[in-house]
Amino acid sequence: MKYISTRGTAPVLNFEEVLLAGLASDGGLYVPETLPSFSKEEIANWANLSYAELAFKVISPFVSDSVAASDLKKMIDETYAGFSHSAVAPLKELGTNEWVQELFHGPTLAFKDFALQLLGRLMDYALAKRGERLVIMGATSGDTGSAAIEGCRHSDHLDIFILHPHNRVSEVQRRQMTTILEDNVFNIALEGNFDDCQQMVKDSFADQSFLNGRKLGAVNSINWARIMSQIVYYFSAALALGGPYREVSFSVPTGNFGDIFAGYLAKQMGLPIKQLVVATNRNDILHRVISGNDMSKGTLEHTLSPSMDIMVSSNFERLLFDVYGRDGAAIADLMDRFKSGPVKLDGARWDSVRELFDSAAVNDEDTCATIASVYEETGYLLDPHTAIGVKAGRECNRDASVPMITLATAHPVKFPDAVLKAGLDAPQLPPHMADLFEREERVSVIDNDIAQVQAFMAGHMHD
């Protein structure tokens, strides 16, 4: 499998190179040159596989030039054995043809574990083979950070620096990151917002001179391996509900567009998906693009669903690359213009986006109302991000006979503020996190200034 950049001028790489490269050298994101596709018969044959077996089937074609099949199988088995639910990604029924897929049974209680616990293993495997080290720089609005740290903390080949927006993640999220005290783990609370953190990461890929010859790697969804691993649970959910001989729809709480892009890829790979609903909070650029061709950043606001407080959604570029006929020059030009102001998609391209996705934006009040009403009707407690997905799924549903599956992207215990505002009791931390609030924290608060962040990193990296 070869990987090409969305901006057309970076070198073509194989899987191992893409895994370690993160962002492409031309500023674009890597995507497979061609996607594997599966017939309905092939997909149907996977109906009785365990989650790990299914993951092996879906992931193998993307990595087979770089990872031996037996090694891949071992890494996948170990990854999903670390999840606390035997089904790994179980479905829960909320009502007639209304489901949530629980993606929060990994060690850090959010969907990020699906990819990041595997990514850490894949990186370690590749770096051990090469005898190399990597400096990881990641941006988080709360969930990627802890999952990435968990995936990398035991590695002899990685130093990991995670930037989160100071005072803009929940206390549980912050403590999940800052109480990990291994000497290769560094938490930076940036005096800025998530977009600032993410831009700093991208700018650091563009000029890596501060690393003094070391190499930079990514754990955010700019790294192709993140997206690849997230495709699996779409197959898992559809198979559980009668797919591929029955269509299903997904509503996906969306920020950086990585999770829903994985759903789009599952569809391109042959999974019959009727609707893909982009569910955003008040930071609604994606809803505005899809519904009104308005790709303008606006002001990033702090909401009760902080993990989705994102305006510059990295993976939208991967979609635009397809929609613009894989014309790297056109994407480079579009992204360049977007950097300095609002853009509109060409009419026919926008039509394609609207055909592929439905969308809705949900404010804090409706988020809380959904948490409260779903709890009252079913006894099921949604986290605020999932509540946005459920509300948007209901709003956008075009065919009540098709199951609508909302991806439950985080456990509500991570967001007690929203649960309390919904008038409900905050849930208890699970046993492995019961003493989270007593654990020592280590974090460095740094100005929103790339020179200061890079100087901090240069002063703490290992050789």
Ligand SMILES: Cc1ncc(COP(=O)(O)O)c(C=O)c1O
């Ligand atoms: C809990 C939660 N839900 C939804 C999202 C949105 O996912 P994505 O960024 O892949 O669109 C995130 C993070 O981005 C998240 O942490």
Ligand SMILES: N[C@@H](CCOP(=O)(O)O)C(=O)O
């Ligand atoms: N919501 C994310 C933001 C980063 O997105 P990613 O999927 O690109 O890592 C988070 O929780 O950090």
